[in-house]
Amino acid sequence: MTATLDVTQVFGSNVFNQKVMKERLPKETYKALIKTMEQGTTLPSDVANVVANAMKDWAIEKGATHYTHWFQPLTGKTAEKHDSFISPTADGSVIMEFSGKQLNQGEPDASSFPSGGLRSTFEARGYTAWDCTSPAFLKEDAAGNVTLCIPTAFCSYTGEALDKKTPLLRSMEAVSKQAVRVLRALGNKSVTRVAATVGPEQEYFLIDKKYYDQRPDLMMAGRTLFGSPAPKGQELEDQYFGAIKDRILAFMKDLDTELWKMGVSSKTKHNEVAPAQFEMAPIFSTTNIATDHNQLVMETMQKVALRHDLVCLLHEKPFAGVNGSGKHNNWSLATDEGANLLEPGKTPHDNEQFLVFLSAVLTAVDRHADKLRASAANPGNDLRLGANEAPPAIISIFMGTELTAILNNLAKGKKAESAGQHVLQIGVDSLPNLPKDATDRNRTSPFAFTGNKFEFRMVPSSASISGPNVVLNTIVAEALDEIATRLEKAKKNLDQECAAIVREAAVKHSRVIYNGNGYSEEWVKEAKKRGIPNIRSTVEALGYMANASAEKLFEKYKVLSKGELHSRYEIYLENYVKTINIEAQCSVYMVKRLFMPAVMTFTERLAQTISILKSVGAPTTVQKDVLARVSTHLENASDKLAALEATLKKAQAVGDILAKAEAYRDKVFTAQADLRSDIDALEQLLPSEAWPVPTYADMLFKL
Ligand code: ADP
Numbered sequence: 001m002t003a004t005l006d007v008t009q010v011f012g013s014n015v016f017n018q019k020v021m022k023e024r025l026p027k028e029t030y031k032a033l034i035k036t037m038e039q040g041t042t043l044p045s046d047v048a049n050v051v052a053n054a055m056k057d058w059a060i061e062k063g064a065t066h067y068t069h070w071f072q073p074l075t076g077k078t079a080e081k082h083d084s085f086i087s088p089t090a091d092g093s094v095i096m097e098f099s100g101k102q103l104n105q106g107e108p109d110a111s112s113f114p115s116g117g118l119r120s121t122f123e124a125r126g127y128t129a130w131d132c133t134s135p136a137f138l139k140e141d142a143a144g145n146v147t148l149c150i151p152t153a154f155c156s157y158t159g160e161a162l163d164k165k166t167p168l169l170r171s172m173e174a175v176s177k178q179a180v181r182v183l184r185a186l187g188n189k190s191v192t193r194v195a196a197t198v199g200p201e202q203e204y205f206l207i208d209k210k211y212y213d214q215r216p217d218l219m220m221a222g223r224t225l226f227g228s229p230a231p232k233g234q235e236l237e238d239q240y241f242g243a244i245k246d247r248i249l250a251f252m253k254d255l256d257t258e259l260w261k262m263g264v265s266s267k268t269k270h271n272e273v274a275p276a277q278f279e280m281a282p283i284f285s286t287t288n289i290a291t292d293h294n295q296l297v298m299e300t301m302q303k304v305a306l307r308h309d310l311v312c313l314l315h316e317k318p319f320a321g322v323n324g325s326g327k328h329n330n331w332s333l334a335t336d337e338g339a340n341l342l343e344p345g346k347t348p349h350d351n352e353q354f355l356v357f358l359s360a361v362l363t364a365v366d367r368h369a370d371k372l373r374a375s376a377a378n379p380g381n382d383l384r385l386g387a388n389e390a391p392p393a394i395i396s397i398f399m400g401t402e403l404t405a406i407l408n409n410l411a412k413g414k415k416a417e418s419a420g421q422h423v424l425q426i427g428v429d430s431l432p433n434l435p436k437d438a439t440d441r442n443r444t445s446p447f448a449f450t451g452n453k454f455e456f457r458m459v460p461s462s463a464s465i466s467g468p469n470v471v472l473n474t475i476v477a478e479a480l481d482e483i484a485t486r487l488e489k490a491k492k493n494l495d496q497e498c499a500a501i502v503r504e505a506a507v508k509h510s511r512v513i514y515n516g517n518g519y520s521e522e523w524v525k526e527a528k529k530r531g532i533p534n535i536r537s538t539v540e541a542l543g544y545m546a547n548a549s550a551e552k553l554f555e556k557y558k559v560l561s562k563g564e565l566h567s568r569y570e571i572y573l574e575n576y577v578k579t580i581n582i583e584a585q586c587s588v589y590m591v592k593r594l595f596m597p598a599v600m601t602f603t604e605r606l607a608q609t610i611s612i613l614k615s616v617g618a619p620t621t622v623q624k625d626v627l628a629r630v631s632t633h634l635e636n637a638s639d640k641l642a643a644l645e646a647t648l649k650k651a652q653a654v655g656d657i658l659a660k661a662e663a664y665r666d667k668v669f670t671a672q673a674d675l676r677s678d679i680d681a682l683e684q685l686l687p688s689e690a691w692p693v694p695t696y697a698d699m700l701f702k703l
């Protein structure tokens with residue numbers, strides 16, 4: 001029997017949270033720190049020294065020897081450089097030290113992080129600054145090392161954001177400010193802050209490490225670049241929510257424990273649709289903590305998997321022919337008094353407020369669908385969006401039948417009548433009870449209202465959730481800003497103005513509402529008619545994140561300057577190019593070094609067999625037939641390999657980054673897919689033991 005886990009004791013045991021702060025800090029320091037955390041300002045140095053010292057003592061008691069400023073560069077991953085606490089003394093020994101300055105600020109040599117031209121290498125220093133709204137925590141590894149991690153923002157010396165956290169914090173500020181204005185105008189005088197809340201559900205695959213180790217494509221590209229489908233896929237729908245195997249449960253138990261220690265509220269786990277696919281969901285929190293935690297989730301999944309001789313694949317489409325992985329980014333707005341602003345209320349006033357905030361989201365998403373789409377773009381998602389398991393590349397909102405009916409009626413100037421019976425007058429009447437629409441389970445909508453929050457389902461599984469939330473927060477901030485201005489002017493005619501706001505949003509922006517099957521061809525046509533963008537590729541989507549409209553929006557709300565925006569555009573385009581380049585090079589490598597030699601050995605053996613059979617007068621028709629078919633695919637593969645190498649060379653020579661990315665998308669990527677078809681056909685013709693890499697059946701079904 002293993003000891004039972006006291007979750008309440010384990011949870012947050014490695015977090016320097018408010019409870020620990022209260023225990024360990026002098027009262028005045030504690031108060032000053034809480035104030036700083038609430039206001040998001042920097043900690044005065046005297047206070048910082050006391051906090052740092054308490055933090056160090058706490059960490060050392062828990063076994064820590066090192067600390068790190070933990071940050072989120074534009075790679076989308078996290079970065080850390082460990083420094084020990086040691087400080088030499090005159091007698092040749094050391095003491096353990098950690099100052100307020102070291103807590104507040106770090107200076108990593110940042111020249112090797114992407115900056116998209118924001119910082120030239122000769123002035124390579126960036127600096128990291130503690131984001132005290134996200135608590136410090138300890139990371140433990142399997143070897144027993146414990147490191148104190150300080151969540152930080154990462155900027156250049158001139159103050160430009162070089163990371164994913166800084167714009168996120170700015171966008172939270174923007175949406176808070178505008179939401180508070182709206183609430184004030186509606187008569188709420190007590191709310192001082194509104195937080196964007198996020199609960200990101202994370203999908204992932206697990207495969208046996210011994211298979212992973214034999215697949216260069218998984219190791220280099222994170223996905224299979226070759227592989228013919230297993231005889232069984234997901235058609236029996238027997239994996240989704242199926243009984244979880246012991247080996248996987250053992251992994252999940254360790255994962256939960258590690259996450260709980262770091263204060264990540266891992267809540268739900270289950271089998272996903274594809275074989276060997278799983279999901280975990282945390283309890284939602286404020287956007288920046290949710291973003292930090294999602295990074296920890298991805299990192300911990302990968303680490304813990306290895307302890308179980310498994311490998312965790314976070315790629316959006318590791319296997320062709322079965323579902324890929326995404327993240328469902330559940331998003332809402334909550335006041336500092338704990339009210340969810342997207343929760344339909346019970347009183348007329350609550351309903352009015354709800355409809356006003358709902359209109360803001362409706363307006364924001366319709367106006368800036370292109371930016372939302374861009375925020376979910378990455379090369380992995382190109383293989384997924386629009387395929388039948390993922391939301392289509394078209395942004396639409398699922399509102400459910402009740403809400404849609406209400407908005408439609410309002411748009412038509414009728415008194416909002418829902419379900420034919422109830423007449424709604426904004427500010428006077430209550431909304432009818434809104435049943436959580438069962439149809440939101442159809443999963444075909446990229447942006448679904450699920451009762452008291454919106455679920456953005458397009459987010460790539462391997463990416464930081466920062467980008468999508470920066471966009472969401474900022475576009476909603478803009479819509480709320482306009483609403484607040486109207487309401488502030490309206491003064492006495494508040495109810496009428498609210499009604500006008502909701503009606504106008506319904507008239508202008510209802511086109512983005514679609515409750516039908518988002519996967520259908522019909523919707524593609526309908527969306528075109530409605531003038532809703534259908535942005536199919538990453539290269540195309542990225543163009544919308546740095547155009548004039550994006551510049552205006554993000555500058556206005558001080559979320560990203562023009563320079564910062566363009567640096568991101570460049571970095572993501574470069575990342576696209578590099579990713580497809582790696583995939584192409586890896587394809588060439590595998591075909592030349594693994595597949596062609598294996599096929600040639602096989603044909604040679606078969607040819608020998610044929611001549612032996614012939615010499616004894618035995619029939620050779622079957623052998624000859626196989627040989628002929630294999631040889632044809634081999635020749636095709638050889639031609640296509642040459643074609644891939646030629647296009648790759650051409651693409652590599654293109655100078656302009658956009659033209660280069662387009663060349664990779666239109667030429668290299670397609671040449672590689674073309675080559676794959678012959679290799680996959682060969683896999684089906686050769687005996688299992690002659691095939692040099694593990695098959696889909698091995699990887700997906702032998703867990
Ligand atoms: P499902 O999507 O399967 O119905 P839930 O409704 O439980 O599951 O929620 C899924 C995710 O949404 C969870 O991470 C949950 O914490 C999060 N969530 C719930 N309420 C909110 C909210 N107000 N803001 C942001 N996320 C939320």
Ligand code: MG
Pocket residue numbers: 201328455
């Ligand atoms: Mg969900």
